[in-house]
Amino acid sequence: MPQKTFRQAINEALHQEMKRDDRVIVMGEDVAGGSGASGDKDAWGGAFGCTKGLLGAFGPARVRDTPITESAFIGAAGGAALTGLRPVAEIMYVDFVGVCLDQIMNQIAKFRYMFGGTASTPVVIRASYGAGRGGGSQHSQSLYPIFTHIPGLKVVVPSSPYDAKGLLAQAIRDDDPVVFLESKMLYNTTGEVPDGAYTIPFGEANIVREGGDVLLVAIGRMVGVAEEAAKTLETEGISCCVLDPRTPSPLDEDTILEKTEEIGRVVIVDESYPRCGLAADISSLIAERAFPSLKAPIRKVTPPHSPVPYAPVLERAFVPTPDRVVEAVRAVAKG
Numbered sequence: 001m002p003q004k005t006f007r008q009a010i011n012e013a014l015h016q017e018m019k020r021d022d023r024v025i026v027m028g029e030d031v032a033g034g035s036g037a038s039g040d041k042d043a044w045g046g047a048f049g050c051t052k053g054l055l056g057a058f059g060p061a062r063v064r065d066t067p068i069t070e071s072a073f074i075g076a077a078g079g080a081a082l083t084g085l086r087p088v089a090e091i092m093y094v095d096f097v098g099v100c101l102d103q104i105m106n107q108i109a110k111f112r113y114m115f116g117g118t119a120s121t122p123v124v125i126r127a128s129y130g131a132g133r134g135g136g137s138q139h140s141q142s143l144y145p146i147f148t149h150i151p152g153l154k155v156v157v158p159s160s161p162y163d164a165k166g167l168l169a170q171a172i173r174d175d176d177p178v179v180f181l182e183s184k185m186l187y188n189t190t191g192e193v194p195d196g197a198y199t200i201p202f203g204e205a206n207i208v209r210e211g212g213d214v215l216l217v218a219i220g221r222m223v224g225v226a227e228e229a230a231k232t233l234e235t236e237g238i239s240c241c242v243l244d245p246r247t248p249s250p251l252d253e254d255t256i257l258e259k260t261e262e263i264g265r266v267v268i269v270d271e272s273y274p275r276c277g278l279a280a281d282i283s284s285l286i287a288e289r290a291f292p293s294l295k296a297p298i299r300k301v302t303p304p305h306s307p308v309p310y311a312p313v314l315e316r317a318f319v320p321t322p323d324r325v326v327e328a329v330r331a332v333a334k335g
Contacts, residue, residue, distance in 0.1 A: 001192040001193070001194060002192070002193060002194075002195060003190050003191065003192060003193075004161050004190065004191070004192075004193040005161060005187065005188055005189065005190050006158075006160070006161045006164050006182070006186045006187050006188070006189050006190075006191075007048060007049055007050055007187040007188065008161070008193070009161035009162070009164040009165035009168075009191075009193050010050045010126075010164055010165070010168060010182065011045075011049075011050050011051065011052065011053065011054075012165055012193070012195075013164070013165045013166075013168040013169045013172070013197075014026060014050070014051065014054060014088065014168070015053070015054065015057065016169065016197045017168075017169055017172045017173070017197075018054065018057070018058050018062065019057075020197065021086065021172075021173075022062075023084060023085050023086045024062070024085075024086045024087075024088065024172055025061075025062045025063070025064065025080065025085055025086070025087050025088070026051055026054055026058075026062065026063045026064070026087075026088045026089075026090070027063075027064040027065075027066055027073055027076070027077060027087060027088070027089050027090070028046065028051075028065075028066055028073065028089055028090030028091065028092075028126075029046075029047070029065065029066055029067075029068055029090070029092055030044055030045075030046055030047060030065060031045070031046045031051040031054070031063060031064070031065060031090055032051070032054070032055040032060065032063045032064065032065045033065050046090055046092075047090075047092040047093075047128070048128060048182075048184065048187050049187075050090075050126075050182075050187075051063065051090070069099075070091055070096050070097070070099040070100040071099050071100045071102070071103060073089060074089055074091070074100040074103045074104060074108075074125065075100070075103040075107070077089040077108075077123045077125070078103060078107055078108040078111070078121060078123055078177075080123075081108075081120070081121040081122050081123040081177075082111065082119055082121060086122045086123070086124075086172060087123050087124070088123075088124045088126060088172060089123065089124070089125050089126070090125075090126045090127070091125060091126070091127040092127070092128065093127065093128055093129075093135070093138075093139045094127040094128065094129040094141065094142075094143045094144075094181060095138050095139055095140070095141050095143070096127075097127070097143060097146070104125065104147075104150070104153070104177075104179075105150050108121050108123060108152075108153075108177045109150050109151065109152030109153045109177060110152055112152065112176065113151075113152060120175040120176070121176065121177045122172075122174060122175045122176070122177070123177050123178075124168070124171045124172055124174075124177075124178045124180055125177070125178070125179045125180065126168075126180045126181075126182065127179070127180075127181055127182070128181075128182050128183070128184040129141065129142045129143060129144065129157075129181045129182070129183060129184070129220075129271075130142050130183040130184055130185055130220070130221055130271055130319075131271070131303075131308045131315055131318060131319050132184070132185040132221075132315065132319060133184055133185065134310065134312060134315065135184075135308075136308070136310040137307040137308050137309075137310065140308040140315070141273075141308060142220070142270075142271040142272040142273075143181075143272070144157050144179075144181050144219070144220075144248055144272060144278065145248070145272050145273075145276060145277050145278050145281070147179040147181075147248075147249070148248040148249045148251075148278065148281070149276075152176070152177065153176075153177055153178070153179055153249060154171070154174065154176055154177070154178045154179070154202055154247065154249055154250065155178070155179050155181070155247060155248045155249040156168075156171055156178060156179070156180045156181065156202070156246065156247050157181050157183075157219050157220040157246070157247070157248060158180075158182065158186075158220070158246065159183075159186070159208075159218075159219070159220050159221065159222075159223035159224065159244050159246070160186075160189075160191045160223070161189065161190065161191040161192075161193045162191050162192060162193050162194075163200060163206070163244075163246060164182065164186075165193055165194075165198070166198050166199055166200035167180070167199075167200045167202075167246065167247075168180060169197060169198065169199045169200075170199040170200055170201065170202060173199065174202070181220070183220050183221035183271075185221050186220075186221055186224075189224075200246070202246075202247045202250055203247055203250035203251070203252050204246065204247075204252055204255075205243055205244060205245045205246060205252035205255040205256065206243070206244045206246055207241065207242070207243055207244075207255075207259075208223060208226075208227060208242040208243070208244050209227060209230055209240065209241060209242040210241055211230065211239035211240040211241040211242070211263075212239050212241070212262075212263060213238050213239045213240065213263070213265065213333055214233075214238060214239075214240045214241070214263065214265045214266070214267060214329050214332055214333055215240075215241050215243060215259050215260060215263045215265065215266045215267070216229070216230060216240050216241065216242045216243065216267050216268075216269060216325065216329070217243050217245065217256060217266065217267070217268045217269070217282055218242060218243070218244060218268075218269040218270070219244065219245060219248065219269075219270055219271070219278055220271065221271060222269040222270060222271050222320060223242065223244045225269060225320055225321065225322050225325060226240075226242045226269050226322075226325055227242055228322040229322040229323075229325035229326045229329065230242055232322065232326050233326055233329055233330075236330075238329060238330070238333050240329060241259060241263060243255065243256065243259055245282075248278055248281075251281075251282075251285075253285060253289075256282060256285065256286065257285070257286070257289055257290050260286050260290040260293055260294070261290055261293040264293050264294055264295035264296075265294070265295050265296050265332045265333060266283075266286060266294070266298045266299070266332070267298075267299045267300075267301060267325065267328045267329050267332055268282050268283055268298065268299070268300050268301070269301045269302075269320055269325055270300065270301070270302045270320070271302070271303065271319060271320065272302070272303075273302070273303060273305055274300065274302040274303070274304070274305050275305050277302060279300040279301075279302050280300070283298045283300060286298060296332045296333075296334075297332070299328040299329075299331060299332050300328075301320045301324050301325050301328050302320060303318045303319060303320065304318065306318070
């Protein structure tokens with residue numbers, strides 16, 4: 001199977017879905033330009049190069065640069081979806097969602113409900129998230145819990161190139177609004193990705209690694225962190241199962257609970273803030289519905305409840321690391 005980067009997987013999914021369905025359009029800042037002063041088109045392909053080549057393949061009517069106003073183009077994407085198009089709108093950094101949260105939370109997420117099921121809003125909102133590139137507090141947050149909290153939205157956080165392609169194709173074909181979040185630290189990572197089109201259903205967790213001593217539940221970029229920790233722990237005789245929920249909403253509660261009941265020890269690794277974050281949500285689920293199966297207290301490995309630091313040494317200390325996961329697993333394994 002071919003090796004492709006996370007970025008290439010996103011680009012390939014967009015190409016294939018736009019070719020399959022002429023109702024799919026792409027819109028956002030620099031998705032068709034990004035060339036600076038020269039005036040050449042398609043020189044950049046969005047902030048992270050994921051839309052490069054789409055303009056030449058599908059033309060300016062379907063690949064549209066927008067002004068730097070998220071409130072306008074996210075609102076336009078919602079309206080376009082109501083008319084029968086299937087927009088994919090790119091927000092450069094998820095941190096900018098504060099500008100257009102009303103359009104997402106009070107409009108797009110609620111259209112189907114408010115109109116008695118007679119309207120659908122098949123819009124995909126793509127955005128980068130996460131720390132690690134020195135972007136500072138306003139460009140480095142992991143805000144997927146905010147969208148997970150809002151009824152009417154589906155939320156996707158892929159952890160590999162294979163999942164990125166299959167989940168994005170599924171998101172574009174879905175008749176409900178989907179927030180699709182991509183860790184900016186994963187764009188250059190590689191993995192096996194089929195050339196042909198395929199989809200991955202929402203609400204189905206992925207068992208990335210089997211193990212019987214401790215269950216590691218990790219999301220997005222943290223799946224790789226958990227895998228690295230699991231490899232270290234294996235040398236110590238501790239076998240870890242790594243579970244990737246893939247979609248915070250809908251969440252595959254059944255698989256999380258089944259694995260908890262089977263293993264009895266749980267560590268949750270999450271890049272979002274600890275208060276009301278995904279780790280807290282999953283911890284609550286397990287405590288309420290699988291408490292008798294627990295052999296030790298649930299451990300959470302998250303950043304501190306602090307803005308993301310700009311200084312590289314502080315940013316590295318902010319993001320959960322394999323060493324921190326190893327430490328948490330050791331504590332749970334002894335419990």
